[in-house]
Amino acid sequence: MNRVVVLGAISLAVVALARPAGAAPGLLLGVDDDSLKWYVRTSSLLSIYSQLGAGAVRVTLDWSAGESFPRGTDLTELQRVATAGRRIRVVLAVTGSASEPPVDEAGRTSFCGFVTNVVRAYPWMRDVAVWTEPNSSTFWKPQQGAAVAYEALLATCWDDLHAAVPGANVIATSAPHARAGDWYRALGKAYRASARTLPVFDTIGHNGYPNDSAEAPSAMHAKGSIDEGDLGRLLAAIRTGFAGTGQPLPGENGVTVWYLEDGFQSQVPRSFSALYSGSETDRHAVDEAEQAAQLTAAVDLAYCQPEVGGFFNFELRDEASLTGWQSGLVRPDWSAKPAFVAYQEAIAAARAGGIDCGGR
Secondary structure, eight states: OOHHHHHHHHHHHHGGGOOOSOOSTTOEEEEEOTHHHHOSOOHHHHHHHHHHTOSEEEEEEEOOTTOOSOOHHHHHHHHHHHHHTTTSEEEEEEEOOTTSOOOSHHHHHHHHHHHHHHHHHSTTOOEEEESSOTTSTTTSSOOTTHHHHHHHHHHHHHHHHHHHSTTOEEEEEEOTTSOHHHHHHHHHHHHHHHTOOSOSOSEEEEOOOOSSTTSOTTOOOSSSOOOGGGHHHHHHHHHHHHTTSSSOOTTSTTOEEEEEEEOOOBOOOGGGGGGOBSOOOOTTOBOHHHHHHHHHHHHHHHHTOTTEEEEEEEOSBOOSBTTSOOOOSBOTTOOBOHHHHHHHHHHHHHHTTOOOOTTO
């Protein structure tokens, strides 16, 4: 069956549960979904976002050294996203090769020029995540000197984007399990050494994954991982790095923390096993009902954290290969998982101010 037709069927299946899009003031609830750039017609996807109540969608955009604007397939995909961006808030996560990050002036000029040209062409897309998890060697090599290089990259992009588009939102990103506290302390040290007085970010886009999908979102860790339950440690590291400088802290001048990625992998029910291939690699994947409960708890916690301004579920749709991620809200055939309804209801509760933060 044509996938776009199936998308339409999903929208019809959940229409009875539909609520107006958006979330509570101060908390942006969205999804990470690159599907938006892969389909010629995006109307069915937009309908799903609307039924879900999502306030934003994060989409990745690739950059190559020396590139000043997307070309070929990348440009076609960007145009699809930009068109959809007139109907839903789009967060562009721009990144490149882990082995060739922009570590010198030429690289920074190329990368930030690329990003700035994109937002000039499509000025309604003002949220830009600068790179992906630069504190992880999976996405930035080598890690030696990475904090200094990333601070300089943020500074260049902040200046360029704010000059190009009023209201630009420059998002600094980080991984949860790669010494994120040390990372923000090192970023602050680099910022102080630069003698800069303007900010380098408007939002902290921290990926808040738990250590495993069975771990409660509120779990706290004495050291190492900084997940959703460890927000206090994250804020303390940011304060140590930037307090008393020209960089506002979360809770000041509109700066907040977004959980730019979070998610809980679910096991595949036997009745849907034909939709997937390979063998499950996550020993702690939970059943679909528990995934829904974990997601609800994660949204509730984010809602009750005053310094948090956003939460994005990774991802909208399960990957068909079990070596990938099954933390989506729908299965590979676009049938809704229990997490879809759970997230829809959590978004509606947040928007209505119906989440009880007493005792948190």
